[in-house]
Amino acid sequence: IAVPPNKRYGVDWVFLGFIPGGETALAGLANDIWATSPTDYYKTPLKDLPLMERVHNARDLAAYFDVSMAYDSPGFVVRQFVTPYNVPFLACYSTGMTPASMPYYPKQLRGVLYGIRGGAEYEMLINRPWRGLSYTDVLSAVNIYIFLVIIIGNVIILFSRRR
Template sequence: MKAILDFLTLIDRRIIYSVLIFSIIIPLFLKPSLPIRPTQEVIDAYNAVESLKEGDVLLLSTDYGPSAYPELQPVYEVVLEQAFKKNVKVLLMTHWQFQGLIVGVNGIEKVAKKFNKKYGEDYLILGFKPGVAGVMVGLSEDFRNVFPNDYYGKPIDSYPIYKDIVGDDNVLNYKDIDLLFGFEAGATGDFWVQIVQARYGVKMAFSVTAVMAPGYFPYYQAKQVVGIVGGLKGAFDYESLAKKRGLASLIMVSQIPAHTIILLFILLGNIGFIIRRIIK
C-alpha cells in the first residue's frame, strides 16, 4: 500500500513532463479527427462574413499581438479567405502599434497572394493611429481624417479601391462599411461596440481570446454584435465551418489529450493524498 501511495503522491516530474510531451507530439503526427459541434455565436459570425456580396466592404481590425496568434490568427486568415473568394473589398487597420501591424499585414499578404488579389484594388492597409476613441470617432466623418495615407505612405484616395467604395460624395466613412470584424486581445472591442455600433449602427463581429470571451457575450445576447469567436475552441469551430484543417485544428488535437493527462495527474495526486490522510 505504501508503494502505491508513494507512486500516487510522489510521481517524478520527469515522468509527468515526458508523458505530456508525447501527448502533444503524437497527435500532431496522427492528426485524428475531432467531433465538430460549432456553437451558435461562431456560426453567426461565420454566416455574417458569408452573407457579404461581391463589392461589399469588410473592415478588419487586428488588435492583438504574437501572444494571441494561436487563438486569433486562424480566424483572421479564414475570414480573409471568405472575403477574397467573394470578391469583397477589404480594409485593414489596427489599434496595436507594431504587433497588430505585424500579424495583420503578414496575414493579409499571405492570403492575398493565395487568391491573386492586388493591393489597392482588392484590399487596402490603412495602418495604425494612436488614440482608440478619437480614431473611431474620426472615422465616422471621413477615413481620410485619420488615415490620409495608407501603410505605405500613399494617399488612400489615390487607389482604385477607394473610388470603388465611396459614393458620389467621395467620402469614406462607416456608411460604406458592410461588416466590421475585430480581432481582439484587449479592451478595443468594447470601444468598437460602445462607440461605433452604439452611435453609428455598424454591423460587427469579433474573434477574441478565451479570457476575453465572457465579457463579449452580453453584447452578443443584446444583439449589438452579430457573432463571437471565442478562444482556440472557437477558432477550431470556425475553421471547421470553412472545411479547413489549419493551425487551430492542429493545436486542438494536441491540447485535448494534454489537458486530459494534466487532469488525470491532478486526480491521482489527490486520491493518494486523501487515502494517506485516511490511513493516518
C-alpha cells in the same frame, strides 16, 4: 481570416493595422478614416487604394471586423460604430474575451469566433482545414494532462494527510 483568392488587396479589402488610442482612435476612424489613418498597414497612402476612394467614415463600411485582445474592445466598437452608424460588427477573439463580448451577441455583435475552437470551426465551415483543426487536438491533450495532474495532486494530498 482567409481572404478568397478572387479578392484583391486595395480593391476589395484594406488592412489598416493597429491604431493606438483605444476608444478615442475608434471614434476618430468612425468620423474620418483618412484623417485618423492616412496610410494602411503597409504604409500605402489611402488615396492610392481604389477601395478607399469610396470609404471615408463609418457610414461607408459594409462591416467592422475586430481582432483584438483588449477586454474592453467590444464595448468600444458598439459605442463608436454600431450604435451611432449601425455598422455590422463581427469579431475574432481569444477565448478569454468571451465574457466581455457575450453581452453584445447577437444584437450588436452579429458573428464571433472564439479561440482555437472558433478558428477550427471556421476552417471546417469554409472547407479549408489547416492549423486550427490540429491545434484543437493539442489543446485537448493539454487539458487532459492538466486534469490528470490536478487529480494526482489531490490524491497525494489526501493520502499525505492520513498519515
